[in-house]
Amino acid sequence: MGYKGLIALLGIFTLFFSCRQPKEKTLIGISFETLQTEYWVASIDALKASCEENELDYLEAVANSDANRQFEQVNNFISRGVDGIVIAPKDAHTVIPIIKAANRAGIPIVVYNRLPALNKGTYTTIVADNYEITKKTVRYMGDLARTSGKKYKAMILIGDLGDTNAVMRRKGFNDAIREYSDVIELVAEVPTEWNQEKALAGVTNALQANPDIGFIFSSSDFLFPSVISALKNADKYYPIGHEKHIILGGFDGDAMAYKMLKSGHLDVTGVQNVYYECDLALRAIMGILEDKPLDRILIDPGFIIHQQNLEQMSTYMWGAGLNSTE
């Protein structure tokens, strides 16, 4: 049989057998744009564990930071006939055509951890209160600065400003730091685009330009390796109590942050409650499938963890359950 015959056979095969295979359990499609940081790995693991606990089947796909690939993967989920989609999108805007695709197929979609830009689609977002958590974290750092009686020059590491989370964290930082203008002066804003190399170069440059920086907030804990490297080069990485200690704060609550808290190098970090958010995401999908009314945005209030409450709150800190090397 020639290839034309094979193609004809293929056509007949498609025509007669084009039907969905029956599913026994509810099937959830989990699409993540990246697994680049511990936070995303912990999140996808928690989502899969929640699916197993709730006896749900799941499909997973990771887009390697490629918005187009993520779009294609979600369309594959739709072809596979998933009952619901949980997506951690690349950014606030490229998720919109994905929401539209899910809506066209009548499949509920929950956007995990990144608030989509304003759009007319039907979706539910699970997101940490980035603004408030950051504000609390920076206020804690500000109180430490004020109590010390010294004046501080400050630096912030900013994330990708196409990401709403990064925008809200920056806003939370700016609003909090304004309350401490008597003791803290912001001298450096380092754009990182959520990239370790850019963070390292930026922090190194900022420390060279302002060697007396004594207050650093990182918009994500995953950037701490870069911060530590730059601080060590500048002979500024010392634990709390040492005269050269820099007041250090972060956001996320990853394993590195936990280790730094334990070793006394980190003063405070804002924690997103991964387990709570994942549980919320699945409950949202199930709620939509059962026609229960849901808010468009479900908030994880998060919490801050510092030297005073470390023992008590580490149980809820997702990074405390992971291993990390500093």
Added chain:
Amino acid sequence: MGAMAGISNSKSGFIIYLCVGYYLIMAVLAPGFFTLNNTMNLLFNLLPLLIIAIGQTYVMLTAGIDLSVTSIVAMCSVLGGFMMSSDTGLFQSEFAAILFGISTMLLGGALIGTINGFAVAKLGMPAFMVTLTTMILFSGLAIWLTQSQNLYNLPEAFIDMPYTSLLGIPIPVYVGLLVVLVAYFLLNRTIFGEWIYAVGANTKTAKISGVNVPKTIVLVYVFSGLCAAVGAILYTARLETGSPVMGQNILLDVIGAVVIGGTSLFGGKGKIAWTFFGALFMTLLDNSLNLLNLSFFIIMVVKGSVILGAAILNTVLEKSLKAT
């Protein structure tokens, strides 16, 4: 050796059998694969990749390579986004925004292609080096121009384009068809097509035979740039965003499609039909492995292995042909 040559002579048959065989196996193994919905899905995923791979085929037929296609996609996406976004407010009329946006994207692609072609043909620089450099240069430029921000609020008619049909057929299908037909016509029915094969088979002989080698090389890179620009139009419309990192990860798929299709890495041999099935196979692979719920890392390993296998086969067949 004779058997090897036989296989090589029926390269197009091999890739077609591979696609059909793989399709049938996945139809049984991968749930949801064998549905009308997924067939449409495959088609839409195939189109931009196919268009960009066709441009790459032209370049590889002359024994060159265009690594800059990813940055052309990114740059064109940014240019189009800038021209069309209501945030920049360059045009009041949606029609004018789309017209100038698409024209700018095509012009941008052709311009970068011209730079590549000029450096390879006139300055005699290695294609690998030139296009690697322009890849870095234009990726950086796209990010710098936008300060790493995406461009949104594109005209409704533009972002609806992937879902708009004429006579029941979605517009991207017409676009793909047009590119395939033009590419086929130029390669098989014009003197330019003959020049491309001649340059790829043996540059010196081509030159002695009166082929305008520099002109041919410049034109294939321009064509590749134009194809990448058309791919960028489809990607930008689909994602409703002009992005400086658009297409950043497609290089493996583009080159993989051409190599798996059977186009010679050493130039002079290749067909549009081969690239069509090569691109189809890459699309089938991505789609089916995804439906099989394999992890991202395994998918990368499988894709890398398949492309490596195809490249090895390509080289072995080439050597065996030279030996016979």
